[in-house]
Amino acid sequence: MTLDSRIPGGPITEKWDRRKFENKLVNPANRRKYDIIVVGTGLAGSSAAASLGEMGYNVKLFGIHESPRRAHSIAAQGGINAAKNYRNDGDSIYRLFYDTVKGGDYRAREANVYRLAQLSVQIIDQCVAQGVPFAREYGGLLDNRSFGGAQVSRTFYARGQTGQQLLLGAYQSMMRQVHAGTVQLFPRREMLDLVVVDGQARGIICRNLVTGELESHSASTVLLCTGGYGTVFYLSTNAINSNVTAAWRAHKRGAYFANPCFTQIHPTCIPVSGDHQSKLTLMSESLRNDGRVWVPKNPGDKRHPSQIPDSERDYYLERRYPSFGNLVPRDVASRAAKSVCDEGRGVGDSGLSVYLDFADAIKRFGAPTIKGRYGNLFDMYMRITDEDPYQVPMRIYPAVHYTMGGLWVDYNLQSTIPGLFVLGEANFSDHGANRLGASALMQGLCDGYFVAPYTVANYLGGASLPAVSTSHDSFKEAVAAAQARIDKVLAVRGSKSIREYHRAVGALCWDHVGMARNEQGLKGAIQSIRSLRDEFWQNVSVPGEKNNLNPALDYAGRVADYLEFAEVLALDALERHESCGGHFREEYQTPDGEALRRDDEYSYVAAWEFTGVGQMPTLHKEALTFDEVHPSQRSYK
Amino acid sequence: MAMTITLNVWRQAGPSAPGRFESYTSDKVHPDMSFLEMLDVVNDDLIRAGKDPIAFDSDCREGICGSCGLVIDGIPHGPDPGATTCQVHMRRFRNGDTITIEPWRAKAFPVIKDLVVDRTAFDRIIAAGGYVSMNVGGAPDGNSVPVPKELADLAMDNAQCIGCGACVAACKNAAAHLFTSAKITHLGVLPQGEPERYRRAAAMVEQMDAEGFGSCSNEGECEAVCPKQISIASIARMNRDFMRAATSK
Numbered sequence: 001m002t003l004d005s006r007i008p009g010g011p012i013t014e015k016w017d018r019r020k021f022e023n024k025l026v027n028p029a030n031r032r033k034y035d036i037i038v039v040g041t042g043l044a045g046s047s048a049a050a051s052l053g054e055m056g057y058n059v060k061l062f063g064i065h066e067s068p069r070r071a072h073s074i075a076a077q078g079g080i081n082a083a084k085n086y087r088n089d090g091d092s093i094y095r096l097f098y099d100t101v102k103g104g105d106y107r108a109r110e111a112n113v114y115r116l117a118q119l120s121v122q123i124i125d126q127c128v129a130q131g132v133p134f135a136r137e138y139g140g141l142l143d144n145r146s147f148g149g150a151q152v153s154r155t156f157y158a159r160g161q162t163g164q165q166l167l168l169g170a171y172q173s174m175m176r177q178v179h180a181g182t183v184q185l186f187p188r189r190e191m192l193d194l195v196v197v198d199g200q201a202r203g204i205i206c207r208n209l210v211t212g213e214l215e216s217h218s219a220s221t222v223l224l225c226t227g228g229y230g231t232v233f234y235l236s237t238n239a240i241n242s243n244v245t246a247a248w249r250a251h252k253r254g255a256y257f258a259n260p261c262f263t264q265i266h267p268t269c270i271p272v273s274g275d276h277q278s279k280l281t282l283m284s285e286s287l288r289n290d291g292r293v294w295v296p297k298n299p300g301d302k303r304h305p306s307q308i309p310d311s312e313r314d315y316y317l318e319r320r321y322p323s324f325g326n327l328v329p330r331d332v333a334s335r336a337a338k339s340v341c342d343e344g345r346g347v348g349d350s351g352l353s354v355y356l357d358f359a360d361a362i363k364r365f366g367a368p369t370i371k372g373r374y375g376n377l378f379d380m381y382m383r384i385t386d387e388d389p390y391q392v393p394m395r396i397y398p399a400v401h402y403t404m405g406g407l408w409v410d411y412n413l414q415s416t417i418p419g420l421f422v423l424g425e426a427n428f429s430d431h432g433a434n435r436l437g438a439s440a441l442m443q444g445l446c447d448g449y450f451v452a453p454y455t456v457a458n459y460l461g462g463a464s465l466p467a468v469s470t471s472h473d474s475f476k477e478a479v480a481a482a483q484a485r486i487d488k489v490l491a492v493r494g495s496k497s498i499r500e501y502h503r504a505v506g507a508l509c510w511d512h513v514g515m516a517r518n519e520q521g522l523k524g525a526i527q528s529i530r531s532l533r534d535e536f537w538q539n540v541s542v543p544g545e546k547n548n549l550n551p552a553l554d555y556a557g558r559v560a561d562y563l564e565f566a567e568v569l570a571l572d573a574l575e576r577h578e579s580c581g582g583h584f585r586e587e588y589q590t591p592d593g594e595a596l597r598r599d600d601e602y603s604y605v606a607a608w609e610f611t612g613v614g615q616m617p618t619l620h621k622e623a624l625t626f627d628e629v630h631p632s633q634r635s636y637k
Numbered sequence: 638m639a640m641t642i643t644l645n646v647w648r649q650a651g652p653s654a655p656g657r658f659e660s661y662t663s664d665k666v667h668p669d670m671s672f673l674e675m676l677d678v679v680n681d682d683l684i685r686a687g688k689d690p691i692a693f694d695s696d697c698r699e700g701i702c703g704s705c706g707l708v709i710d711g712i713p714h715g716p717d718p719g720a721t722t723c724q725v726h727m728r729r730f731r732n733g734d735t736i737t738i739e740p741w742r743a744k745a746f747p748v749i750k751d752l753v754v755d756r757t758a759f760d761r762i763i764a765a766g767g768y769v770s771m772n773v774g775g776a777p778d779g780n781s782v783p784v785p786k787e788l789a790d791l792a793m794d795n796a797q798c799i800g801c802g803a804c805v806a807a808c809k810n811a812a813a814h815l816f817t818s819a820k821i822t823h824l825g826v827l828p829q830g831e832p833e834r835y836r837r838a839a840a841m842v843e844q845m846d847a848e849g850f851g852s853c854s855n856e857g858e859c860e861a862v863c864p865k866q867i868s869i870a871s872i873a874r875m876n877r878d879f880m881r882a883a884t885s886k
Contacts, residue, residue, distance in 0.1 A: 047773075054772045066694065067760050069800055070702045086780060122776070129776035131769045131829045133792040140783025158793060164701055165796060172768035179764040187757065210749055239696040273669045278677055279698045383720070386669070386728055449773050497681045543684050548651065549750040552680075552690055 003256075003607055003622040006410040007111040012628055016115045019411065023454055024461030031056035032182075034460050035219040037204055039191045039246055041068030043163075043441060044424025045225030046170035047448025053177030055453060060217060061174070062186045062206055064241055064554075069171045072227060072239040073444060076163025077284055079147055079155035080127075080441040082120040087144055091152040093117045098629050099150055100439060103329075104404075104432020105581035105597065106631040107262070109605070109624060111411055112429045119446045124156055126449055130169040134158050147286075147437045155438045160284065160376060166441055170448070189215070190554060191246040192482040194222060194253045194420065195474050201250075201420035202468045205478045207486075209554060212547035214479050216470035220460055221419045223452060224250060225444075228403035228425040230263070232562045232569065233514070234506020236400035237269060237282045243558040244565050247407055247426050255415040256607035256620060258408035258428035260565075261573035264435055264582045265515050266401035267333035270384050271353035280399040281384060283377055285437060288326045288333070290361040290370065291394065293317050295354050299344030305355060305393050316340055324636040331434055331582050331595075332636060334398035338515045339593075341397075348395050355393035362390065398515060402440060404431040404582065405572070408607040408622075412455035413447060416607075419463065421456060423447035428605065433581025486546050489556045494539030498552060501536045502559045505529060505566050513570050518586040522574040526567055530614060533563040564613055571608075575619065578602045599631050640666040640732040644679065646691055647739045652747050658737075668728035672715065673698060673705060675727050692751040698723040700864060703799035706806065707752055708739040713803035713862045721801060721864045741802050743811035745849040756802050758848040759816060766840035767820045769829050788826050796823040797865040804859035810851030815859040817845045818875035819867050825878060835885065838878035 008015040008022065026034070034057050038049045041063035049061045065071060083096040097117040101108055128134065128142070134156050135143040147155040158165040177183040188209040195203040195218070203218040229244035230236040251257045268283045294315045296308055316336055318325045328336075337354050346352050362370050367390055371378070378389050385395070406428040413421045413429070424444040431439065512525035536559070544550040579588045579595035580602070588596040605622040641664040649656030663679050670678070673695050680690035696704040705722040709715035715725040730736065738752065746754040796819075804815035821838050824830030830837070853872060860869045 051773045065696065065702075065704065066756060067703075067800065069760075070696055070704050072697060072702070074703075074799075075697045075699060075701050084779070124779040125776035126773060128779040128782075129769065129771050129829055131792070131824050131827050133789050133796050133823065133827065134779075135793075136784055136786045136789040138786050140785050141780050158796075161701065161797060164799075165793075168796065172763060173771075173773075175760060175764040176768045176770060178760075179766075185760070187760075239702065240698060241696050274667055276667055276670045276674045276678055278671070278674050281699050383717075383724060383726070384671075386726070453773070493687075495685065497684050499677070499681055541684055541687070543687060544689050549692055549753060551692055552684060 001416065001620070003408070003620050004410060005109065005622055006412055007109070008411065012111060012114045015111050016118060020454055023458035026457050026461045028056055032058055034058060035060060036456065037062065037217060037219040037222045038225060039204065039223065040071065040225035040227060040426070041065065042071035042073035042225060042227060042424060043167055043170055043444030044426070044448045045071070045223070046167065046174045047445050048223055048225060048423055048452045049183050050170055050173035050177055051449050051453045052456065053174065053180070053182035056182065059177070059183040060186060060219065061183055062189045062191060062204070064188065064190050064209065066187050068174065068185065068187070069168060071167065072242050073167045073441070074164045075239065076441055077160045077282065079145065079157035079162045079438040080123065080166060081154050081438045082124045082156060082442065083117055083154060084121055084124060086142060087153045089152045091154050095152065096120060096154065100430070100436060101432070101629040102634070103434055103436040105434050105634065106432065106599065106603065106626060106629070107259070107580055107624065108430055108432030110626060110628055115451070116430050116443060116446050119450045120442050122450060123442060123445045127166060127169050130173060132158065132165045132169040150436070163441055166445065170445065191226070192249060192557070193478040194250045194417070195478050196253050196417060197468050197472060197474045199418060200463065200465070201417050203470065203475060205475070205482050207482070210549050212545070212550065214482055216475045216479060218468050218470050218475070220465050221421065221456060223421045223423060223456070224407065224426050225423045225448070226426045228406065229260070229565060230400045230403050232505065232566055233400040233509050234503050235272060235277060235280050235510070237266065237280050240279060243561070245558050245561045248561045248565050250407065250415070250417070250420060252610050254417045254610070255420055255422070256408040256609050257405070257568060258605050258607045259405035259572065260569045260608070261513065261576060261583050262404035262433045262581060263400060264330065264402040264404060265334045265398045267330055267337060267398045268356065268396045269399035270381060271348060271395050271397035272350060273385070281380070282399070282401065283381060283396060285330070287356060287374060287377060290373065291326065291356040291358050292360060293326050293354055293356055295340045295345040295347060301345070305347070314340070314345070321636045328636045329434070331584070334515050335584055337398055353395035353397040356396045357393035358389060359393070402435055404428065404433060404435055408605065412458065413452055414455065414459065419459060421452055423452055433583055485557070486553065489540065489542050489560060490546060490553065492537060492540050492542065494541050496539050496541060498540055498542065498556045498559050501532065501540060502562070504532055505559070505563055508532070509566055509569065513573050516584050516586050517573045519574065522570050525570045526574070529563065529566045529570065536560065536563055568608055568617060571617070572606055575606065576602060594635070597631070597633070638667060639664060640668065640727065640730070642666045642675065642727070642730065643735040645735065645737045646751070648691070648751050649748050651750060656748070666727050668726070670727045671698065671723055672709070672725040672727065673723050692753050694753050695723055700724045701799060703801040706741055706801045706803055708741065708806060710737050713741065713806040714864055719864060719866050721799070741806035743805045743850070745811065745813070746802060746805065756800070758850070759800050759802065759813070761848060762813065762817055762841050762844045763820065765844035766833070766837040767824070769824060770833060782828050784828060792823045792827050795819040795867060795871055798867055799865060801864065803862045803864060805850065807858040807862040808851065809856070809858070810854060812853045813845050813848070813850040814853040814872045814875065815863060815867060815869065817841050818871040821875045821878060822871040825874065835878055835882035838875060839882035842875070842879045
């Protein structure tokens, strides 16, 4: 199968208008005849369900949480970009497009990114009209801030809880449709399989997490909005229940998985404090505006930071990148922290952290000013670490934060399975090899409010969709397979907890498919993942029963999928013989240790086709062309 | 460094099954653990011993998703003001302490299992009117309607509600007034929410009553435990809007 990205013709500025005009429409009176399944209730899922419900379709919305409002979009802090140019500082749709393609290290599809930038302005209008309480100036107009290294102020925000407010806006719109009867909610349901009938996605199998019952739901089309796979690393800034299961099972039914090795590691997180830790907490990257990053010059220097004189400190970002200093982009800052810790110069009990020191800023501006800027972050840090960052330097370390890779989709957000659409972080499309700050919320809402409603309608209007009931053999087969997998994992009755396996696969990914990767490490990791997977099925201990609320059983299923997915993650990293964005191959670096992209050979999307567990998947390549933004080396010296 | 902690935990197999306290002791508790990580450790030991682990909800573990919620020694979300259960750390306790853990207890929040309760009543209150009735596509420019900063800030203070239900758990009447009024205030003070202000208040209050939440007797327990420290001033606003809706019918 060749990958057809279905990018419309014409100049980049007109592509989306052309596509909207070419699209088939569904008569309003006919829309209620179509059932649409939406899986996932975050920004992408809730906004798509709200929008499609308003249009008059019958939407069934599934989520693993008790309430749609709990999805992990809720935790996004910083903001959402939009090319409004309210600041009169030279921003434009083209500039947002340009910044996003460049920031993605030239591994994103230009046409998608341009559409994202175009629609960004409508997202803000939509959210304001819903009552999202964005920050305002005294004159009553919307406030903006600069973010993620952009040279313009285009980020809209609601204190440090922008994701929460945007999600609640989408959730409320969606609940209005629940009230109107166009959206039906299925909470505490986990999608365990995609049902494909005659080559079309026609339904899902899900487990009712309260009763344990396996349910079959048929529909005309299925939208996956199930987020990223960051928790394969065990420790990440993602929520405990975030997982790859829905996307992975769709992959096993024929949806290609694209660029899994493009993962984002955020440089400023609170470091790991012990084996008990279940997740990591992000500290906003704005802290680097005033904090100075350093480690001792000498390896093994365990003195208290106040005892280390300036002459024995290495402000390594300022030393290596004199022009950008502490404000280098996320991927560069993360790698630099790793390398000083690898040299034995990391601080803290574990030696896996670096100082982020506010002493100079406090001296210059006074503690009250610093408190005004970062007070809530300092409080959060203190609550978790029991250390006072006004007195001693903060300790930070990079952590997995976002995954740019995901299921392959064309310009219409349709996967390689007709009728299966993938939205938000679950798809691969817009961020290339590195995502810029405040762009994730933008993409989730863009896909859900403004792209999928048009492209899904086009599919429904053009496809032949004979009636399919859940008594079809394809449903029966999928239910039997899901049941067999549950029975199998419960039957192991081994001696190791599920968490031990999750932690083990996470450690393998972090050590070998994390901030720096090399051929030998990746090959070893693939072998280790395989044997860990075999051992899991021999020795995992899953308590309880299948016919009631059993969080351990849910967790076991997700970890089992990660033990399969991790292999493709490592394989993709092994196959990509270049460094770009979040993917750093040690063999491919410039003489001074910077990422070396190889555009001649690797300017493509790697889309993997499933061929069986433990089997070599088939690689399909979608060539990327850059007509507007010409690839260049990123330098921050 | 390790602490020994004894837990008295409410165990209940299902909504209609009888519940009881069971006691567990762990000597693997570290002061830097969060409260939920401590429960993870206890659960992993139960799983290894072939026993049923303690069921509880949690997700983001940074105080924003609203999933977690335990009554710790009689206080919803435990001893730290302005914090959710997941933000409580074990250094708050002493070696040898005994801690009692219960689920939210309210008629409108039936227990599903152990410490997991069903809070979908909150979703139904929102569905009754907790939104601005506008469709995607018709929004005017974001700056076309100025919103005074004071009102935007007041809206945000209330919009911060995470829907955890601690307000209900703390109230002797199991009233949902703080939750409901926070949404009514968030939307009601903004120009975008003004057209439906009174209709919204009436519909949400009606649904709140239908779900079986109790009445408000103005004791402020809800405000005291709210992890987002939402003010009960919003309840007064809700009552005014509701009265106006009721009298103008």
